[in-house]
Amino acid sequence: MAELPTTYKAIEHALDQANVVKAMLGLKPVTKKLRNPEPDELLLQMGAASINPSDIAFLQGNYQIRKRVPAVPGIEDSGKIVATGQLLDAKKWLGKRVSCFSQQNKDGCWAEYFYAKPGEVLLTDERLDAAQVTTFFVNSFTAWGLCEIALQRESKAIVVNAAGSRLASFLYQLASMHQIEVIGVVRKQSTAELLKASGWKHVLLENSTAFSAQLKTLAHKLLANTAFDAVGGPATRNLLNAMPADSEIVIYDGLSNKFLSAIDLLGMIFENKMITGFNLNDWMAETDSLTFETAQNTLTEIILTSKIKNAVQAAFPLTEIKTALKTYLGNMSAGKVILTF
Numbered sequence: 148m149a150e151l152p153t154t155y156k157a158i159e160h161a162l163d164q165a166n167v168v169k170a171m172l173g174l175k176p177v178t179k180k181l182r183n184p185e186p187d188e189l190l191l192q193m194g195a196a197s198i199n200p201s202d203i204a205f206l207q208g209n210y211q212i213r214k215r216v217p218a219v220p221g222i223e224d225s226g227k228i229v230a231t232g233q234l235l236d237a238k239k240w241l242g243k244r245v246s247c248f249s250q251q252n253k254d255g256c257w258a259e260y261f262y263a264k265p266g267e268v269l270l271t272d273e274r275l276d277a278a279q280v281t282t283f284f285v286n287s288f289t290a291w292g293l294c295e296i297a298l299q300r301e302s303k304a305i306v307v308n309a310a311g312s313r314l315a316s317f318l319y320q321l322a323s324m325h326q327i328e329v330i331g332v333v334r335k336q337s338t339a340e341l342l343k344a345s346g347w348k349h350v351l352l353e354n355s356t357a358f359s360a361q362l363k364t365l366a367h368k369l370l371a372n373t374a375f376d377a378v379g380g381p382a383t384r385n386l387l388n389a390m391p392a393d394s395e396i397v398i399y400d401g402l403s404n405k406f407l408s409a410i411d412l413l414g415m416i417f418e419n420k421m422i423t424g425f426n427l428n429d430w431m432a433e434t435d436s437l438t439f440e441t442a443q444n445t446l447t448e449i450i451l452t453s454k455i456k457n458a459v460q461a462a463f464p465l466t467e468i469k470t471a472l473k474t475y476l477g478n479m480s481a482g483k484v485i486l487t488f
């Protein structure tokens with residue numbers, strides 16, 4: 148630890164606030180003491196951290212991980228390993244660049260240094276640039292897990308809402324590799340145009356008056372029997388109603404912050420429609436190392452061959468966290484906003 152500083156800068160979140168603006172205003176820079184890693188910990192010097200919808204949910208007190216506040220937010224990042232706990236193989240880890248996904252009840256990665264467990268990091272391909280390493284873990288693997296569901300269900304087509312997201316772009320790419328058609332649902336005309344310009348054939352605007360009828364017609368015509376729903380609330384009902392019999396709606400977030408309601412029970416009872424959930428943590432726990440490695444290698448190649456990249460719209464220093472959050476919330480479909488250190 149000789150060459151390491153004794154303190155580091157971080158952003159702290161003091162109080163969960165349902166109102167996202169209030170939550171943002173409550174963030175403040177702090178200085179923390181750098182300690183030696185615990186025997187099973189890696190110490191990362193952070194390269195960058197991404198801002199994801201899960202971070203916003205965390206600040207609002209709506210995420211599955213609740214930390215005792217004040218706490219450092221931040222779930223996904225990249226960094227270099229600068230120290231290892233004594234139980235870990237220093238040769239394997241020291242000096243390596245990693246992508247990190249943290250789900251523990253401890254300080255997160257909006258900080259210059261971060262203590263990670265080996266299961267939270269991925270050694271990444273040297274050829275990936277810094278922005279891609281920072282945004283590699285969460286969305287691409289989730290898209291992989293979702294695509295596995297579509298394959299298991301032998302879907303000819305899938306429906307994806309919040310389709311302007313990074314995750315949806317990976318899912319589109321993976322589904323296309325398996326000749327699965329994708330019906331994208333978005334809430335802004337500008338996002339629909341972006342997707343069409345990048346090759347999406349079927350994009351629907353969820354707030355147009357013709358939406359329900361269009362979705363129903365297309366989902367039946369293309370035999371879309373799986374829908375991936377990041378929005379929840381009324382969106383889930385709309386998907387369920389529009390999908391053919393034997394369809395499954397897989398909910399993987401609730402961006403609308405609304406409860407499910409007015410679900411067509413008859414559809415569930417007599418048409419065998421169902422609603423399930425997906426979360427990356429469980430997928431990782433259930434996935435064997437060979438499948439995981441195949442996913443990582445394939446996703447890396449997809450990025451390297453530029454079939455799809457995690458678009459990054461802006462980067463801000465950690466101290467400009469509020470501007471970074473405002474930029475991201477102002478246009479999420481424009482790409483990730485990352486924090487640099």
Ligand SMILES: NC(=O)c1ccc[n+]([C@@H]2O[C@H](COP(=O)([O-])OP(=O)(O)OC[C@H]3O[C@@H](n4cnc5c(N)ncnc54)[C@H](OP(=O)(O)O)[C@@H]3O)[C@@H](O)[C@H]2O)c1
Pocket residue numbers: 199200201285286289308309310311312313314315334335338377378399400401402403404425426427428478479480481482483
């Ligand atoms: N379950 C899991 O394990 C898991 C893992 C990873 C990600 N996720 C979820 O996957 C989703 C995509 O993540 P990402 O990082 O790829 O997102 P992203 O690139 O940051 O984009 C977010 C997208 O969500 C759209 N959106 C936000 N609020 C919406 C609403 N109320 N109704 C409709 N669309 C809305 C945005 O559209 P606008 O531009 O119109 O705002 C934007 O296209 C997120 O919900 C995330 O939490 C879940």
